[in-house]
Amino acid sequence: MRKIFDFHGGIHPPENKQQSLGEPIRDAGIPAQLVVPLSQHIGAPSSPIVAVGDRVLKGQVIAEAAGFVSVPQHAPSSGTVAAIEERPIPHPSGFHALCIVIDCDGRDEWLPHRGLENYEGESPSDLLEHIREAGIAGMGGAGFPSAVKLKEKPGASIDTLIINGTECEPYITADDALMREHAAEIVAGAEILRHIVGPKNTLIGVEDNKPEGIAALQAAAEGTGIEIVVFPTKYPSGGEKQLIEILTGRQVPSGGLPADVGVVCQNVGTAVAVYDAIVHGRPLISRITTITGEAVSRPGNYRVLLGSPMQHLLDLAGFDPARNQRLVMGGPMMGFTLTDSAVPVVKTTNCLLAPSAEELPAPPPAQACIRCGLCAEACPASLLPQQLFWFARGKEYDKLEEHNLFDCIECGACSWACPSHIPLVQYYRASKADILQQRRDHEKSEQSRIRFEARQERLAREEAEKEAKRLARKKAAELRAQQQAAESGDDSGAEVDPIQAAIERAKAKKAAQQQAAGGESEQDKLEKAVASTRKRLDTASAKLEQARAEGSDLIDALQSGVDKTRAKLEAAEKALAEHLASQDNPPPASEPAVAKPRSAAEIAIAKAKAARAAEADLSPQEKARKQLDSLRQRLDKSEQRLAQSREAGEDEKIVEALAATVQRLKEKISALESEAEKVESP
C-alpha cells in the first residue's frame, strides 16, 4: 500500500456529480457546422493549410503547428471548408479568434489512417512526434501541448509518471465516465506514456468518490505494474501540484516544473488520446464533455466532436434558457462564463455547466473581512489570503509579492470559504494583472533608459574621436611646417607656429596694402580691386567647372558664389571706368582689363551662359533630353569613380558616399525619364 500524503488546506464543496452519471456516455453526433479554433492550446496558434472551398476528410490536418509549443488541428468530420475567419471562442474575456469553419457533409468520411503495430520498437522521440502530429494538448484544463510536456528535460530524471484521474471539481464527471467505460484504453495509454518517459513508478491517482472508475481501472491495470492510487476526496486535490504532493510528498518548487521533482503528470483523457494516436493513428478530434446543471433536463456525458457549437450540446441535453442564468465552461470553482452559446467545444472543454439561479446564486455583496482565517485554512498553497486581500485593496504590490501572490493557483477555495463573501480570487487576479503590467512598464522604461544612455555615450565617443582627429591633424600640420622650415633653411621659421605665421603674413600683406594705398593714387587702388576680384572669379569659376564635371552637390552654392563675384567684378570695373572718365583721361591700363581675352574660366562661363541662353530657346522636350543626357554622363562618371574607389579599397565612408551619389543620380534619371514620357505622350 502506497503512502498517501496530505496537502495543506482544501475544502469540501457539495460534489453534485450524480446528476451527470445517470447514463453512459452518449454520442453527440455530427452538427451541421464545425468551428475549429486555431488556438485550443497554450502556445502559438496553428496556421491553416486549407483554403475556403476545399473538401476535407475526417482526421485530415487543416492547420499545422506553428513553432515548438504548438499543435496541429484536424478536421473533426468530413465536409467543406466554409470560412476561415474570426469567431467567438471559449475564453474568459470573450475573445474572438481565427477559426476554420467546416460545413459537414454528414458522411463522416475518414482519411485513411493506420496506427503503429509495435510502438515498443519505436524510439520515444518518434512517438512524441506522433503525439504532436495527432494534435494532443492536455485535456485536463490548461491545454499544454503534451509532446512538449513529455519531452525529456535536460538534467531532470523522471522517476514517477502520474496519470491524473482526480477530477476534484464539483459537477464534472467526464474523466469519471471515461474511467468507467474506457479503463483499458487509459491503462494502454499510460503504458505508452511509460514507454516514452521511462519512470520507475507509473501511478493513476483517483479520488475515493469514484468507486466504479477505480474498480474498472484496477481490473484493467492487473499485471501491468501500473498502480491505481486512491486518496480521500478534497478540493483541489486534482491540481497538478497538489496531486504530486498527495502521491509523492514532494512539492514542486515555486516557479518550477513537476520535472524538477522527478514527476510528469498527464490527464486520463490525454492518456486515451495518446492511445488513439499511437495504436489507431487517430488524431485528437473528439472528447468526452459533461453537460450538467439544473437548466438542462438530460444531463450527462457526451462524446463530442471538437468544434461542435455549445448550442448543439445544449439542444441535445434539453436546455431550458428560461431557467439558465450563466453558462460556465469547466466547473463551478475554476470554470469561466461564456458570453455566447455559439462558441465551439475545444480540446480543454471538460464540462459545460448550465446552472439555475438557485443552484449558483449571484454573489451577495461583500461584507468586511474579519480576518477569521477560514481562507488561510482552506488555501492549498499555504498563503494568507486575508493578508493578500488587505494588500490588494491597498495596491501594496511589494507586500503582495512578498506574501507570494504569484504562488496562488486561483483554485477559489478561499473565496468559497469566506464568510463575508469577499471575491478574493478576483482581487488576486486583478492584482496579478496589475503587477505584470507594472513589470512590463518598468521593463520598457528601463529599455528606453538604456537606449538613451547608449546614445549619449555614442555621441560623446564620436565627439572625442573628432577631437582626437583634430589634434592629430594639428600635430601633423605642425610637423610639416617644421619640416618645411627646416628644408628652407629658415631656422627661425622652424619654431614659428604655422597659424601664427599665417596671421603674420596676412598682417604684413595688409600693412603693405595700407602703405600702398597711402602712397598710391585712387586709380591704382581701383585697378588692384578689379584685378583681385577677377582673380577670385577665376578660381571660383574653375571650382564650379570642376564641380560640374564631378557632378558634385556643391554646384548651386558655387554657382551663386561665381555670380556674386562676377557682380563684384562688374561693380569694380564700373567704378574704375567712372574714375577714369572723371579724370577725362582714357586709361591705358584699363584697356587690357576690359578688352583682354579672358582667362579659361571666363571663357567657360561665357560658354555656360551661351548654353543657358540656348537652352532657354529649346523646347521643353529637348531641354529635358539634354538634362537627361548630362545626368547620364554624370552617372557614368560617378559609377566609374565608385568602381575605382572600390577597387582601390578606399575608406568605407567614401565608397558609401559615392554609392549614394550613384543611387541619387539613378533616381533623378528615372524621375526625369518618366516625366519625359509624360511630356512626349500627352
Add this chain to the structure above:
Amino acid sequence: MALLRVTSPHAHGPASTQKVMQQVLLATVPGVIALIHFFGFGVLVNIAWAALLALAFESLALKLRGRELGFYLKDCSALVTAVLLGVALPPYSPWWLIAVGMASAILLAKHLYGGLGYNPFNPAMVGYVVLLISFPVQMTTWEAPRGVGEVPGLLDALRACFTPASFDGTTAATPLDVLKQNNSLLLENLWAAEPVFGRWAGIGWEWANIAFLAGGLWLLYRRIFTWHAPLAFLAVLALMAALFYDGGSSASGGSPLFHLLSGATMFGAFFIVTDPVTSAVSVRGRLVYGALAGLLVYLIRVWGNYPDAVAFAVLIMNFAAPFIDHYTQPRTYGHRKPAKRREES
C-alpha cells in the same frame, strides 16, 4: 438570453459572518447562565442595557458614516461587543457606566477606525479599560456570589442600574483580589479563612469559567476559530502558575488550576483572545499571540497593580499583532522557507 458574466469561483460555501457572530453569541449562554446563577440578574441587566446601547451607537455611527443600516447591523458584531462587555463589567453597574463603556467600544474603538474588520483593538476590551482607569471604584466592586452573600432579584437589579439610589447589597473582594492582598497566610490557611474560595478557585467563579470553557469548546467544534491561540494562552498561564506556585506559601502566586478557573481566564481564552480581527493571522502567529497574552495575564495578576489582567494583556497583544504577523508568515507551497522578510534599510 442575458448571461451572467462573472469570474470564478461560481460556487460559495455556506459560511457567513452573521452566522459566525450568532454562534459566538450562542456560545456565551452557558457562561452567562452561570454568572446569573451566582451573581444574580445584574449580569442580565448589564447585557441587555449594553445591547440596546450597542445597537443605538452602531446605528448612529453608521448613519454618520453614510452606511446602509440594515446591511451592517445584521452582521451582529455590535451585539457580540455588547455581550462581551456586559459579561466583563461588575453586575449592578450604574447605567451611565455601561453607556460610557459602550460609547468607547463602539464609537471610539470600532467606528473611528473604520468599523468591523478595521479596528486594531478589541472594542469590548477598550471599553472595559477606559472604565477601569476612569472609574476604578465602580469597576472593582463585585457582588458577593450566592453562597457567600444574598443575591438580589431582578427588580433590585434594575433599580441598581437605573436609579441613583445607592445599592446596599453585599459586596466582596474577588478571589484574585484576596490572593493579591495576602502576604502572611499560607494558601491552605487563606482558603480556610476566606469564605470566597470554593473547591478549586472562587465560589461561583470556578463554575462560570467552566461554563465559558464549555461554550468555547463548542465554538472550536464548530470551527469558528482554531485551537492555537486559546490553548497557547491557557498553557502558558498554567505553566507560569506552576513555576511560581511555590508549594502554596504565603508568597505563592496561586495554583495553575486556581488561575485557570479564576477571573476572566476562560472567557478571555475563548471569547477575547480568539477575536480574529485584532489577533495575529497565521497559525504560528496565533500560537505566539496566545502564549504572550497568557504570560502577560500572569505577570499582571501576580506582580502588577490590577487583580485581573485579561483586558490589559489583550490590548497590549493587539499592539503586537501586526509585528507578530510580520515574523510568522507560513511557508508557502513550493518554497523552502517562510517568505523572507525584506530588510528595511
